Amino acid sequence: MRSTIVFAMAATLLGLVKASPLQSRYVVKETHRVPREFTRESDAPGHALMRVSVALKQSRFEELERHLYEISDPDHARYGQHLSTSEIHSLVAPSAESQDLVRAWLEEHVHPSTISSSPAGDFLTFTLPVSSIEKLLDTKYSVYRHEDGSKLIRTDEWKLPLHLHEHVRTVQPTTSFIRARPQSKTFLNVPGSVGCRPEPYKGPSGGGVDQVCNASAVTPLCLRTLYGTVNYKPRAAGRNQIGLANYLGELNNRSDTAIYLSTYRPDAVKGAQEFRQISIANGSISQAPNTPAQLRAGTGIEGALDVETMIGISYPTPLLAWATGGDPPFTPDADNPTVDNEPYLTWVNYVLEQDFVPQVISNSYEDNEQTVPHSYASVVCQQFAQLSARGVSILFGSGDGGVGGVQPGGSCLSNVNNRTAFIPLFPSTCPYITSVGATVGFKPEVAAYDPKNKFASGGGFSNYFPQPKYQREAVEEYLDTIGDQFSRLYNKSGRAYPDLAAYGVNYTIIWNGTLRLVDGTSASTPAMAGIFALLNDALISHGRPTLGFLNPWLYKKGRKAFTDVTSGSAIGCNTSGFPATEGWDAVTGFGTPRFDKLLKAVGL
């Protein structure tokens, strides 16, 4: 035994062991079908610069996952003991062997001083011209054009030396056609609603839902009354924060937010100037007037909906808004185009490096899971697990096209076999985040559907991520209830979503100085984030840890604090889609929150 080790060390010193694997041949690491909305246009320009991330295998991810489930399980002794950054780094750091082998390979192609490493060493990042990356990955990149005219540089297959396959999770951008762009946002305009008259504010507490809610113009006062937060006075603002993620050009305009708050929540009007903005990868935090092109594209409608709804509910909880860039639409003939289009990864890796992260984060973006390569989805989802383990509740909207994908009217064709199928959405399919569906109607609330724009609350089952244990019982009961209906159209064994829901139709917003109405799980998600932020405020002010990753608590205990939604369905793909039922369902989860019951459920 001992002599073998000595021999191996000597061999390493002499370069013998390293020499042979370096010569191992390239073998395909990943093939991903180009999504049908993209057409190959030409070869990629060799000089275009791309920022490349290599994700190394995290040595002890299974252990991190075990910690995450323990600290999020209300019956476990460690419940609420969120992990520190350094504990997480030690769990995700790649093995020395992985680091040595991957670096040795990279340094044949990239100058070592230009490779930057994440704090845990699990991501190596550098910039190279496309022609050099093609050698590195033994592939050919192409320019692909989306139906909407925008372009991406990607490939449908890439290779790695065989000895590195077990050490590298993914290299991107390669096969990932993910784009957090307008069609990935989860809101829909209500036709004919632009410029309708703001309703005056009706006083601090104008009575019950019947008095304060107007289904044609939903305001913060209505939502706060409906879900019971209207009389709650935050006491831990500052120690408690709320986060909002904007991607690729979305922005939050302070003057629109100020008009909204002065109209609908006058006591919170300072929130419009107080929220903090952080630009990641040149994301836009511009307060300049929108350009004509931005006005045409509706840039900032999603941002307005998110920031106005969140402050409208959770003020004075400080709000932090990130804007993650990377998407000046790619133009191959520009002088020095840098192609860098991996918004979720760029964002989550930035946030993971911060000492303080807001305890609840709202994300109103989704992509069809099948447009995201499995390896990329897994890497992003594992990074979300780290954020969750630090005690952050990460919320994503469940999409607006029912069972049919990101938005209504999708083709409902599987990329795998070109058969009709329900189309699940990522990141909702990631088991370490909480997915939020939408409802409509006050007495009772039902699964959201709006005939005006075909908005339907999204729900479904992953083809990538197996069903986590915390939801197995609830999902099995649901599958028993709905029987064989649709059984050939979805994957029963996958992570099922959404987990819960909130109102999502006819939200009043101010954008470009004017009132309009929007629908979407993009409305439900910031509303839900605001409510959980207030619950965290209550916990912190009682000296308790914040909620952190919600799902294990939700499926075990939290579910009782939600009003079950039992009618309506996730209309899509020319079907009625998954129906709402008693108990958990794949369109509204456990239903909508009741703040008094939530306080009770956490023992306050």
Ligand SMILES: *[C@@H]1O[C@H](CO)[C@@H](O)[C@H](O)[C@H]1NC(C)=O
């Ligand atoms: C409800 O809102 C709509 C649209 O803003 C408005 O026309 C209507 O008068 C409002 N209804 C009530 C009862 O205030």
Ligand SMILES: *[C@@H]1O[C@H](CO)[C@@H](O)[C@H](O)[C@H]1NC(C)=O
């Ligand atoms: C949403 O508002 C429109 C007015 O713009 C109204 O016609 C419609 O009935 C409202 N939807 C619901 C579900 O109340």
Ligand SMILES: *[C@@H]1O[C@H](CO)[C@@H](O)[C@H](O)[C@H]1NC(C)=O
């Ligand atoms: C950053 O974005 C601004 C405007 O959005 C653009 O003018 C500028 O060129 C970008 N900078 C880089 C380095 O991409």
Ligand SMILES: *[C@@H]1O[C@H](CO)[C@@H](O)[C@H](O)[C@H]1NC(C)=O
């Ligand atoms: C934006 O506001 C300007 C000024 O009020 C107006 O002229 C323009 O039509 C608006 N554009 C859109 C898309 O709402």
Ligand SMILES: *[C@@H]1O[C@H](CO)[C@@H](O)[C@H](O)[C@H]1NC(C)=O
């Ligand atoms: C996939 O199916 C659709 C509709 O059935 C058909 O129009 C299309 O040509 C098929 N595509 C491929 C690649 O087989």
Ligand SMILES: *[C@@H]1O[C@H](CO)[C@@H](O)[C@H](O)[C@H]1NC(C)=O
């Ligand atoms: C169904 O989901 C499981 C993961 O739960 C996955 O392993 C399997 O490949 C999926 N099946 C299809 C047809 O995508």
Ligand SMILES: *[C@@H]1O[C@H](CO)[C@@H](O)[C@H](O)[C@H]1NC(C)=O
């Ligand atoms: C915000 O949007 C308004 C239009 O509503 C525009 O006039 C203004 O320049 C934008 N920026 C700021 C800082 O208000």
Ligand SMILES: *[C@@H]1O[C@H](CO)[C@@H](O)[C@H](O)[C@H]1NC(C)=O
């Ligand atoms: C739904 O039905 C319409 C009319 O028959 C058809 O044009 C469309 O392709 C169908 N869509 C899907 C997703 O099956």
